[in-house]
Amino acid sequence: DAGVxxxxxxxxxxxxQEVTLRCKPISGHDYLFWYRQTMMRGxxxxxxxxxxxxxxxxxxxxxxxxxxMPNASFSTLKIQPSEPRDSAVYFCASSFTDRGHQETxxxxxxxxxxxx
Amino acid sequence: GQQLNQSPQSMFIQEGEDVSMNCTSSSxxxxxxxxxxxxxxxxxxxxxxxxxxxxxxxxxxxxxxGITRKDSFLNISASIPSDVGIYFCAxxxxxxxxxxxxxxxxxxxxxxx
Numbered sequence: 001d002a003g004v005x006x007x008x009x010x011x012x013x014x015x016x017q018e019v020t021l022r023c024k025p026i027s028g029h030d031y032l033f034w035y036r037q038t039m040m041r042g043x044x045x046x047x048x049x050x051x052x053x054x055x056x057x058x059x060x061x062x063x064x065x066x067x068x069m070p071n072a073s074f075s076t077l078k079i080q081p082s083e084p085r086d087s088a089v090y091f092c093a094s095s096f097t098d099r100g101h102q103e104t105x106x107x108x109x110x111x112x113x114x115x116x
Numbered sequence: 117g118q119q120l121n122q123s124p125q126s127m128f129i130q131e132g133e134d135v136s137m138n139c140t141s142s143s144x145x146x147x148x149x150x151x152x153x154x155x156x157x158x159x160x161x162x163x164x165x166x167x168x169x170x171x172x173x174x175x176x177x178x179x180x181x182g183i184t185r186k187d188s189f190l191n192i193s194a195s196i197p198s199d200v201g202i203y204f205c206a207x208x209x210x211x212x213x214x215x216x217x218x219x220x221x222x223x224x225x226x227x228x229x
Contacts (some may be wrong), residue, residue: 042222
């Protein structure tokens with residue numbers, strides 16, 4: 001299994017530009033999570049999906065952030081317009097429900113975003 | 117967002133030493149997890165704990181789910197250089213939410229050969 005795949009691995013952009021981060025979860029997993037990691041705030045859950053439906057987006061910082069999951073094998077996190085304070089590592093993770101447990105979240109390698 | 121209090125923040129030890137770190141919360145969790153993050157990578161699950169008082173081992177790693185359900189401990193015995201990384205605790209089940217992980221602030225471990 002290839003694991004969770006994220007692209008791009010690195011992104012450098014200028015303030016005001018649109019940024020799109022992509023994630024392919026592990027095949028067969030029914031949950032997908034987007035996290036952001038910074039030195040100041042640690043690992044924060046932004047949004048998660050179950051069976052392609054957004055369940056909780058209370059961690060999304062503001063309206064500039066949006067996430068979609070058009071099918072079971074693909075999700076995007078979009079920032080428009082981007083700002084320097086959005087610079088962080090963005091992780092995608094997926095998991096499956098097994099006998100009521102879905103705590104084993106498998107993380108992707110992350111996208112390192114730098115907004116100048 | 118909420119974070120769990122994890123200590124120590126960092127540890128610098130000699131190879132062969134044992135390591136202990138802990139995580140505390142003011143809230144109850146139903147599941148406690150321990151992850152390790154290597155530089156440039158995402159967190160990887162080490163141990164999962166499902167019951168208060170549970171003690172679980174994974175090789176040289178041992179973790180315990182606190183009896184109050186508000187804390188957890190991770191011990192690493194006979195540390196080796198590849199143990200270097202950031203260790204995160206995570207709690208699941210806060211406020212009845214069954215799918216949201218709350219992460220600790222992390223413990224940076226450095227092991228000198």
